[in-house]
Amino acid sequence: xxxxxxxxxxxxxxxxxxxxxxxxxxxxxxxxxxxxxxxxxxxxxxxxxxxxxxxxxxxxxxxxxxxxxxxxxxxxxxxxxxxxxxxxxxxxxxxxxxxxxxxxxxxxxxxxxxxxxxxxxxxxxxxxxxxxxxxxxxxxxxxxxxxxxxxxxxxxxxxxxxxxxxxxxxxxxxxxxxxxxxxxxxxxxxxxxxxxxxxxxxxxxxxxxxxxxxxxxxxxxxxxxxxxxxxxxxxxxxxxxxxxxxxxxxxxxxxxxxxxxxxxxxxxxxxxxxxxxxxxx
Amino acid sequence: xxxxxxxxxxxxxxxxxxxxxxxxxxxxxxxxxxxxxxxxxxxxxxxxxxxxxxxxxxxxxxxxxxxxxxxxxxxxxxxxxxxxxxxxxxxxxxxxxxxxxxxxxxxxxxxxxxxxxxxxxxxxxxxxxxx
Amino acid sequence: xxxxxxxxxxxxxxxxxxxxxxxxxxxxxxxxxxxxxxxxxxxxxxxxxxxxxxxxxxxxxxxxxxxxxxxxxxxxxxxxxxxxxxxxxxxxxxxxxxxxxxxxxxxxxxxxxxxxxxxxxxxxxxxxxxxxxx
Numbered sequence: 001x002x003x004x005x006x007x008x009x010x011x012x013x014x015x016x017x018x019x020x021x022x023x024x025x026x027x028x029x030x031x032x033x034x035x036x037x038x039x040x041x042x043x044x045x046x047x048x049x050x051x052x053x054x055x056x057x058x059x060x061x062x063x064x065x066x067x068x069x070x071x072x073x074x075x076x077x078x079x080x081x082x083x084x085x086x087x088x089x090x091x092x093x094x095x096x097x098x099x100x101x102x103x104x105x106x107x108x109x110x111x112x113x114x115x116x117x118x119x120x121x122x123x124x125x126x127x128x129x130x131x132x133x134x135x136x137x138x139x140x141x142x143x144x145x146x147x148x149x150x151x152x153x154x155x156x157x158x159x160x161x162x163x164x165x166x167x168x169x170x171x172x173x174x175x176x177x178x179x180x181x182x183x184x185x186x187x188x189x190x191x192x193x194x195x196x197x198x199x200x201x202x203x204x205x206x207x208x209x210x211x212x213x214x215x216x217x218x219x220x221x222x223x224x225x226x227x228x229x230x231x232x233x234x235x236x237x238x239x240x241x242x243x244x245x246x247x248x249x250x251x252x253x254x255x256x257x258x259x260x261x262x263x264x265x266x267x268x269x270x271x272x273x274x275x276x277x278x279x280x281x
Numbered sequence: 282x283x284x285x286x287x288x289x290x291x292x293x294x295x296x297x298x299x300x301x302x303x304x305x306x307x308x309x310x311x312x313x314x315x316x317x318x319x320x321x322x323x324x325x326x327x328x329x330x331x332x333x334x335x336x337x338x339x340x341x342x343x344x345x346x347x348x349x350x351x352x353x354x355x356x357x358x359x360x361x362x363x364x365x366x367x368x369x370x371x372x373x374x375x376x377x378x379x380x381x382x383x384x385x386x387x388x389x390x391x392x393x394x395x396x397x398x399x400x401x402x403x404x405x406x407x408x409x410x411x412x
Numbered sequence: 413x414x415x416x417x418x419x420x421x422x423x424x425x426x427x428x429x430x431x432x433x434x435x436x437x438x439x440x441x442x443x444x445x446x447x448x449x450x451x452x453x454x455x456x457x458x459x460x461x462x463x464x465x466x467x468x469x470x471x472x473x474x475x476x477x478x479x480x481x482x483x484x485x486x487x488x489x490x491x492x493x494x495x496x497x498x499x500x501x502x503x504x505x506x507x508x509x510x511x512x513x514x515x516x517x518x519x520x521x522x523x524x525x526x527x528x529x530x531x532x533x534x535x536x537x538x539x540x541x542x543x544x545x546x
Binding site: 224228 | 365367371375387392
Binding site for chain 3: 303304305306307336337338339340341367368369371372375376377378
């Protein structure tokens, strides 16, 4: 009884024909975004890779299957770019089952045990390859999400010029490593561009200040100080004050204020501004 | 190569150093020594280090700056570091250097104002102690 | 992962540290890294190059332009045949300090790059590899 690898090799052309027909036959499987010739080429390449890898073993995760995995990754990626959705891309692999089972059935004849074993082997193989494809798609999507998150971060950290020489950055949401980088870059650039002496970091909108957030905050404050500007932290709630003391953070060089208004008042005073109300008695 | 030095400008009681080149380590060490010697010789009251032309400050240069500041203090002079670029500040902080004890200002103009203010404060403090 | 181009620089004197910085900078610019990314990578190169010279008693820096999964990267590998580091764990554990601490500056340098790898054996030498991806 021939191995699965032999079966595939011997029946390659038939499999390619049947597989391609499966794919082209179902409109949802291949809505004209890919040419017949290209599809044929891909099924041909993939079958050859599978047949050759099967000669070593049927463990899709093993090194012998690396070329096959890479081919699947490449094909999936290009399909995403061509506009196919997940179901369509995964179906490319899963539709191999029907033709493959047909080949197995023909080869096994009346031997039902052999038929069951080979069918199971073929089924498991196609499932693993399909899963690998889905995993690749997940990675591609995650990369897109990450990039979009970065863009969103940049949009959501606006630096506001409150007065001549006074900038404010209201931080909203958690402060993680990536956010801190974006915050530092945009704030420091703004300080240079506006020649501002004071930067107010308002943390009213930061829900929790734990060790990590405090470290990120301190990093930002230190960078501001190194450049030669002053930093005031505003929006410090009582719980945050407690956390900062608990963490033993040294804030002797940094002023903290409960409200943005107080921080602005201090910044103006430092800048030599005096605010008076007209007509006050 | 061995005669290369970073020039130190003297403006009355103040010294101004503008670092414009990518210093090799020996040049940095030489600057530190030259400054110590110059502060002492002229009894300078303040030192301004302008790094606005530097697109990089690594831990060696960072330590050099901290050392200059500390050594100047012993010689009764104040130091101000001016013009650090944003990318440099971000990198130094990530590296773990915060240069505590080094005064900073955005640019030469603000740096001079700070030096003068620190000097006045220092003189008043001295007078108070003397009384 | 593919290495598209690579070359080696000797690190035998402090002028070589400057050369290492300049080389790293040129390569980062070629890969179109942002200003902050360039500053971090070149600073990291400076730190490790100095370690290689001072602690490693001289060695080399090999640079490699990488391509993996469609992204470009720069790898710098510093090798020396110096005394080696006895306790790598300790050397990497300084944490984020707010002072201008002495020591080999490895934890700080690690934060400046995406991938950081260090191999060292007492009496044989040290090898540090740093990578930044675009």
